[in-house]
Amino acid sequence: xxxxxxxxxxxSAITTAGTLATGAMVLIKEQTxxxxxxxxxxxxxxxxxxxxxxxxYKFEFINLHPSHDNLDLQFNGSIDTGSNYNVTxxxxxxRAEHEEGDGSxxxxxxxxxxxxxxxxxxTLIGGPGNDNDQATSxxxxxxxxxxxxxxxxxxxxxxxxxxxNKSRNSFVSGYFNTTSAIDAIQFKNASNDIxxxxxxLYGLKDS
Amino acid sequence: MALVKLNNRGVRSVSxxxxxxxxxxxTFIKKLTxxxxxxxxxxxxxxxxVLDDTYKEYLFTFNNIHAATNDATFKFNGSSDTGSNYNVTxxxxxxDAFxxxxxxxxxxxxxxxxxxxQGTGVATILRNLxxxxxxxxxxxxxxxxxxxxxxxxxxxxGGSTYGSADENINNFMAGYFNTTSAVDAIQFxxxxxxxxxxxxxxxxxx
Numbered sequence: 001x002x003x004x005x006x007x008x009x010x011x012s013a014i015t016t017a018g019t020l021a022t023g024a025m026v027l028i029k030e031q032t033x034x035x036x037x038x039x040x041x042x043x044x045x046x047x048x049x050x051x052x053x054x055x056x057y058k059f060e061f062i063n064l065h066p067s068h069d070n071l072d073l074q075f076n077g078s079i080d081t082g083s084n085y086n087v088t089x090x091x092x093x094x095r096a097e098h099e100e101g102d103g104s105x106x107x108x109x110x111x112x113x114x115x116x117x118x119x120x121x122x123t124l125i126g127g128p129g130n131d132n133d134q135a136t137s138x139x140x141x142x143x144x145x146x147x148x149x150x151x152x153x154x155x156x157x158x159x160x161x162x163x164x165n166k167s168r169n170s171f172v173s174g175y176f177n178t179t180s181a182i183d184a185i186q187f188k189n190a191s192n193d194i195x196x197x198x199x200x201l202y203g204l205k206d207s
Numbered sequence: 208m209a210l211v212k213l214n215n216r217g218v219r220s221v222s223x224x225x226x227x228x229x230x231x232x233x234t235f236i237k238k239l240t241x242x243x244x245x246x247x248x249x250x251x252x253x254x255x256x257v258l259d260d261t262y263k264e265y266l267f268t269f270n271n272i273h274a275a276t277n278d279a280t281f282k283f284n285g286s287s288d289t290g291s292n293y294n295v296t297x298x299x300x301x302x303d304a305f306x307x308x309x310x311x312x313x314x315x316x317x318x319x320x321x322x323x324x325q326g327t328g329v330a331t332i333l334r335n336l337x338x339x340x341x342x343x344x345x346x347x348x349x350x351x352x353x354x355x356x357x358x359x360x361x362x363x364x365g366g367s368t369y370g371s372a373d374e375n376i377n378n379f380m381a382g383y384f385n386t387t388s389a390v391d392a393i394q395f396x397x398x399x400x401x402x403x404x405x406x407x408x409x410x411x412x413x
Contacts, residue, residue: 024233024410055270055406092304092377094315109304109315116310143270143345143367150271153345153367155377171304173367173377179341204268206238206408 024205025058033064033194041201042082043183050183052146054203059142059185061158063135064197066128069163071189072113073128073136074121077145077152077176078184085186086119091174093123100165117177121188124156125170129163135197136160138170145182151175152182233266236409241402243275249409250290251391258391260354262411267350267393269366269407271343274336276400278371280321281336281344282329285353285360285384286392293394294327299382301331307374325385329396332364333378336397337371343405344368346378353390359383360390 029048031039041059043050050057064073076085093113098105113123128136138158145152156172176182187199237256239247249267251258258265272281284293301322304315321331333344346366353360361383368376384390395407 024235055408056268090306090308090375092306092313092315092375094304094377109313111313114306114313116306116313117308141347147271149341150273150343151341151369153271153343153369155346155365155367171377171379173304174306174375175367175369177308177341204233204410205235206268206270206406207235 026054026203026205028201028203030198030200033197033199035067035193035195037193038186038188039194039199040082040184040186044081048201049203050145050185051181055144055206056204057142057145058202058204059140060200060202061136061138062198062200063137064199065135065195066130066189067193067195069130070127071192072126073124073158073187074190075124075140075185075187076121077182078186079178079180079182082184082186085121085184087176087178087182088117088119089115089122089174089176090117091115091122091172093170093172095168095170097162097166097168100167115174122172122174124172125158125160125168127162127164127168128160129165130195134161142182142185148179148181150179151177232413234262234411234413236411238406238408241272241405244402246394246396247402247407248290248392248394252289256409257411258353258393258409259389262413263352264412265350265353266410266412267348267407268410269333269344269346270405271345272333272336272405273343273403274338274397274400275403276397277338278335279400280331280398281333281395282331282398283348283393283395284329285390286394287386287388287390290392290394293392295384295386295390296325296327297323297330297382297384298325299323299330299380301378301380303334303379304377305370305374307372309373321380323382330380330382332380333366333368334376335368335370335372337369337373338403342369350393356387356389358387359385
């Protein structure tokens with residue numbers, strides 16, 4: 001039987017592969033905001049894995065556009081698969097910013113945006129603008145959410161174009177101060193909707 | 208029409224695909240789990256560890272590092288002789304933000320006690336861990352082109368600590384191994400006592 005050989009041109013239409021090994025960073029879920037009051041990632045729902053499958057999870061925020069000016073982007077965790085988002089947490093928050101007109105710059109800790117054993121939503125960034133070209137992008141790492149031994153650490157950094165026309169870079173860390181597993185994460189604006197944008201969830205393999 | 212099935216032999220000359228974009232750029236290399244460990248070391252060529260010119264960037268992740276001794280600080284050093292000595296000259300910077308759980312104090316600033324100026328000793332990544340059963344620290348260390356024999360070797364690290372003062376600490380550090388020799392091993396340790404528990408994973412990034 002003659003051997004049929006294929007080259008790059010002959011298989012250029014292939015867009016998925018059966019068993020090719022994937023990298024260690026695996027896309028789990030992508031959600032697109034559409035005038036969304038909240039965007040939630042709940043373990044076991046809508047193909048979301050947020051359990052012991054991966055030791056580290058990464059959320060990416062891509063051009064989140066608020067429905068109104070100056071709405072803080074916030075998040076919280078759940079230990080009951082999304083029935084309640086109210087896990088106790090302590091966080092830090094500082095930011096760097098630079099006004100477009102070069103009129104001001106700042107690097108400062110913001111006590112008004114951190115949490116000390118609070119159960120409310122934690123601020124990821126403050127002051128996004130809602131001009132048509134304004135948006136927020138960044139990432140949030142969540143470490144070992146399934147642990148029933150340790151608190152659950154998180155790290156985030158985002159950048160936004162603010163309602164008063166600044167580039168603002170936030171730096172957030174903290175821990176869910178619980179030894180219960182975190183099995184859902186919810187994002188929302190302080191009020192009103194997330195008008196548009198994407199949030200992607202990845203898992204990082206450890207084997 | 209008959210279905211034409213492809214096998215590996217039939218496509219062995221293929222080197223790229225049309226638009227497959229899901230293969231990822233992180234390659235898992237090695238995981239070490241602490242168990243009352245004085246040190247955890249990643250040595251190129253040992254125990255399946257790759258730490259050479261295979262990748263231009265390497266990432267270490269720290270997951271729930273638990274200190275055996277309260278208030279110990281998590282540190283690292285590099286080797287240019289495959290782990291015989293961990294004493295490469297380095298200059299680092301370190302700053303952090305912290306917030307105490309009772310809200311009594313929160314601030315951000317540079318800490319001169321945690322940096323290194325052309326020192327050969329260990330460098331701080333995550334400071335002042337608590338040793339309560341639920342306390343730990345998690346974070347990362349990027350190491351750029353450790354195999355270079357032209358440039359110094361840069362690194363950027365940090366992470367979140369549940370501190371001994373019942374506080375959250377957001378650690379940021381960076382620096383470079385000030386050598387043009389290849390760095391072929393990295394060792395992690397605590398400032399005092401052992402690494403009681405926790406995982407460190409090594410990835411290569413394309």
